Amino acid sequence: MMTPTERQMRTFAGLQKIVATLRGPDGCPWDRAQSHQSLRPHLTEEASEAVDAIDDNDADALKEELGDLLLQVLLHTQIADEGREFRMGDVIESIARKLVRRHPHVFAEAVAETPDAVIKQWDEIKRDERNGASALTGIPS
Template sequence: MKPTFNDLVETFAILRGPNGCPWDKKQTHETLIKCLQNEAQELIDAINNKDDENMKEELGDVLLQVLIHSQIAAEEGKFTIEDVITGLYDKLHRRHPHVFGDGAKASTPEEALALWKEMKKKERAEK
C-alpha cells in the first residue's frame, strides 16, 4: 500500500513526539530556515537542469519543510496542516475568479495573471 498524505503528517507527529528523533524534536521555525533555503535552491537547480528524477526528490524535500513547519505550528497551537491546505484552497479559488467565480474573463495567460494580481491587491486592502 502506498503511503498517503495523512501518513506523512502522522510521521512528523511521531518524529517530534516523545519517542521521536532528537534532531527533529529540537527544530524550530528559525533553525529550519537554512534547510528551507537549501531545499528550495536544490529544487530550482533540478528544474534548471531539467532533471526530473532529482526534481521529484527535491519536491519531496520542500514538502518535508511544509510538513515539519506545520507540525511545529500545531504543537504551538498556532495552526495545522489542514489550516494551510484550507488557506491555499481558498486562495486558489479567490484568485481564479475566471475559473471558480463571478464570471470574470481571462482568455490569455496575461489576463489570468492580471486577475491574480488584482485579487491579491484586493485581499491586502481588506486585511
C-alpha cells in the same frame, strides 16, 4: 519502536504520522529540537535545490527535492500544531480558498482568456487583498 507501514510510506496522512513520530517523545532528538527559525535555512536550501533540478531538467532530482520541500512544510506545520497555532487543515483550507478567490475566471463569472489576462487579474486581486478590499467591497449588506 514504530516501523512505518507500506501504506504510510505512500500516503500524505502516513507521512504526517511519520513526521509527528519524529517530533514525538520517542522520536529523533534533532527533529524535536527544531523550530520555525532553526528550519529557515533548510527551507531556502531545499527550494534552491528544487530550482536547480528544474534548471537541469532532472525529473528524478526534482522528485527528491519536492519531497524535501514537502518535509519542510510538514515540519513547520507539525511545529505550529504543537504550539496550537494552526494545523495542516488550516494550511490546506487557506491555499484552497486563495486559489478559488484568485481564479474567478474559473470559479465565478469573471473572464480571463489569456495567460496575460490571468496574471493581470491575479495581481489586481492580490493588491485588493493587501489593501483590505474584498469582492464585496462597495456592495450594501
